[in-house]
Amino acid sequence: MIREVDIVVKFNSFTYLISEGIKNVLKNKKASMASLVTMICAMIMFGVFFVLGENANHVVEQVSSSQGIEVFIVNEATDEEINKLESDIWSLGDKIATVTFVSKQEALESMKEQLGSDSDLLDIYEGDNNIFPASFIVTLSDLSYSAEVEQQIWEMDNVKDITSSDQTIDTLIKIANGVKIAIGVIFVFLIIIAITIISNTIKLSVHARRKEISIMKYVGATNGFIRGPFIIEGILIGIVSSALTLLILGTGYDIIIEKIGNSSVLQVMGIQLLQFSDMLQVITIVFLALGIGIGVIGSSISMKKYLEV
Amino acid sequence: MIEFKNVSKIYVTGTEAVHNATFTIEKGEFAFLVGTSGSGKSTLIKLILKEEEASRGNIIINGKDITYLRQKRVPYLRRSMGVVFQDFRLLPDKTVYDNVAFAMHIVRATPKHIRRQVPMVLSLVGLSNKAKMYPNELSGGEQQRVALARALVNNPSMIIADEPTGNLDPETAWDIMNLLNEINARGTTVVMATHAKDIVNKMKKRVIQIDKGVIIRDDKRGGYSSEV
Ligand SMILES: Nc1ncnc2c1ncn2[C@@H]1O[C@H](COP(=O)(O)OP(=O)(O)OP(=O)(O)O)[C@@H](O)[C@H]1O
Ligand SMILES: [Mg+2]
Numbered sequence: 392m393i394r395e396v397d398i399v400v401k402f403n404s405f406t407y408l409i410s411e412g413i414k415n416v417l418k419n420k421k422a423s424m425a426s427l428v429t430m431i432c433a434m435i436m437f438g439v440f441f442v443l444g445e446n447a448n449h450v451v452e453q454v455s456s457s458q459g460i461e462v463f464i465v466n467e468a469t470d471e472e473i474n475k476l477e478s479d480i481w482s483l484g485d486k487i488a489t490v491t492f493v494s495k496q497e498a499l500e501s502m503k504e505q506l507g508s509d510s511d512l513l514d515i516y517e518g519d520n521n522i523f524p525a526s527f528i529v530t531l532s533d534l535s536y537s538a539e540v541e542q543q544i545w546e547m548d549n550v551k552d553i554t555s556s557d558q559t560i561d562t563l564i565k566i567a568n569g570v571k572i573a574i575g576v577i578f579v580f581l582i583i584i585a586i587t588i589i590s591n592t593i594k595l596s597v598h599a600r601r602k603e604i605s606i607m608k609y610v611g612a613t614n615g616f617i618r619g620p621f622i623i624e625g626i627l628i629g630i631v632s633s634a635l636t637l638l639i640l641g642t643g644y645d646i647i648i649e650k651i652g653n654s655s656v657l658q659v660m661g662i663q664l665l666q667f668s669d670m671l672q673v674i675t676i677v678f679l680a681l682g683i684g685i686g687v688i689g690s691s692i693s694m695k696k697y698l699e700v
Numbered sequence: 701m702i703e704f705k706n707v708s709k710i711y712v713t714g715t716e717a718v719h720n721a722t723f724t725i726e727k728g729e730f731a732f733l734v735g736t737s738g739s740g741k742s743t744l745i746k747l748i749l750k751e752e753e754a755s756r757g758n759i760i761i762n763g764k765d766i767t768y769l770r771q772k773r774v775p776y777l778r779r780s781m782g783v784v785f786q787d788f789r790l791l792p793d794k795t796v797y798d799n800v801a802f803a804m805h806i807v808r809a810t811p812k813h814i815r816r817q818v819p820m821v822l823s824l825v826g827l828s829n830k831a832k833m834y835p836n837e838l839s840g841g842e843q844q845r846v847a848l849a850r851a852l853v854n855n856p857s858m859i860i861a862d863e864p865t866g867n868l869d870p871e872t873a874w875d876i877m878n879l880l881n882e883i884n885a886r887g888t889t890v891v892m893a894t895h896a897k898d899i900v901n902k903m904k905k906r907v908i909q910i911d912k913g914v915i916i917r918d919d920k921r922g923g924y925s926s927e928v
Contacts, residue, residue, distance in 0.1 A: 602789070608778075612775060
């Protein structure tokens with residue numbers, strides 16, 4: 392006779408749990424597939440934003456480490472006053488990453504360098520005629536401090552002018568923050584969607600096995616024992632959809648990175664994008680925790696009604 | 701031992717299915733619960749299994765008052781009783797062997813214990829040669845014997861049966877009764893709700909008669925009705 396998949400249960404609690412969990416998934420094929428697909432879609436959506444966010448952060452970090460605030464010093468300042476200004480800037484604490492002094496002479500030279508072949512035009516400014524101010528280039532540990540730090544430096548003595556941080560950086564920070572918020576929102580949605588999907592799937596599965604559950608109760612099975620296979624079912628759906636999502640996301644990411652990662656714009660700006668492997672660990676942990684956590688929560692919610700015999 | 705002290709059961713619908721029932725069934729006794737349809741037999745059995753909560757009074761099982769037993773402890777109470785129903789309640793996708801082993805597995809018996817115990821109860825109910833069959837390949841009487849084997853496999857101190865012969869022809873019903881009698885003779889308490897007049901009259905066991913929720917007769921060696 393042809394029977395349904397009848398995995399012979401070798402009566403060992405753990406193998407029993409796993410094999411009953413797998414049986415649930417197989418018996419409940421349509422619902423399991425549906426929840427798998429929905430979970431994967433939701434997780435990919437989260438993954439895309441996560442990957443975008445990580446890259447945005449990465450880009451901001453790279454750009455900000457190369458860009459600094461330039462603090463121009465008044466011409467009359469003595470060496471002592473300049474030293475004092477430097478230590479004042481340092482006294483702003485952890486926000487300051489580096490402070491580099493650019494003398495009047497260095498400023499002139501860098502200007503000449505930029506002019507290239509026309510640099511002799513600047514020869515008249517050599518020596519005492521140098522109109523280029525000395526400055527400090529201050530880089531920050533985190534670009535979000537820039538407004539605050541600029542404000543504090545303005546209040547110091549002998550400061551002539553400050554070039555505020557680049558517009559593009561501000562925009563980048565805004566994008567990065569926006570993506571962070573989006574990740575948070577999508578994450579919450581993902582949790583809600585996943586709990587709903589998995590608990591519904593398990594509800595169907597519990598319904599299909601309600602007779603078995605009621606028999607188990609008469610024989611004296613504890614709620615924990617009855618719940619076990621269904622929790623495993625939820626966890627299985629969680630783990631399988633995590634694994635498939637990682638595969639899809641990783642493959643897709645690598646293809647896209649290869650296309651745009653070497654583009655001339657990014658190369659010129661000296662920006663490198665992250666490899667998927669750089670993010671793999673975090674994503675895997677998030678997905679697995681999500682899969683397992685939701686497997687447990689979703690199945691507990693859906694079993695409540697059936698355990699009251 | 702089962703003891704009811706002034707137990708009443710009023711369902712949420714307002715029906716009073718059991719009214720002020722007081723009786724004691726001693727260890728090793730064989731007791732029939734009789735009464736017309738709707739008189740409250742199944743409700744009494746559900747109270748013993750703690751499937752329903754008593755509205756009033758106390759129920760003591762094996763020396764423990766289960767009236768306020770926490771829901772969490774109910775599974776352990778049920779392990780001390782083997783339950784048999786009219787409709788067998790077997791799992792259709794498990795073999796006879798697995799249907800019985802399932803009950804042992806639930807109480808986390810060791811594999812070794814299961815391998816020893818299951819064939820033993822199957823031989824007790826005379827089904828050793830059908831261990832590999834599925835319930836739908838068995839007759840009603842055989843299915844009920846599987847259910848009985850399942851009820852017995854964890855060595856309960858009592859068997860609680862609600863119309864176990866209700867779906868069987870008279871001859872097959874007697875097979876089951878003889879088995880129950882044999883099990884009782886080994887010291888297991890048996891409580892059985894039934895409509896089978898003939899069986900009750902011939903067995904000459906204790907009879908508790910219930911009518912509209914009230915116990916109207918309790919005979920040590922009685923018949924189905926008081927006139928017999
Ligand atoms: N879950 C319930 N909710 C409300 N009323 C119920 C419920 N179960 C039983 N009753 C009522 O309680 C009364 C006793 O029912 P019970 O099932 O105990 O009778 P019974 O003696 O077992 O009958 P039968 O011989 O037909 O099995 C009936 O009036 C029935 O309608
Ligand atoms: Mg009944």
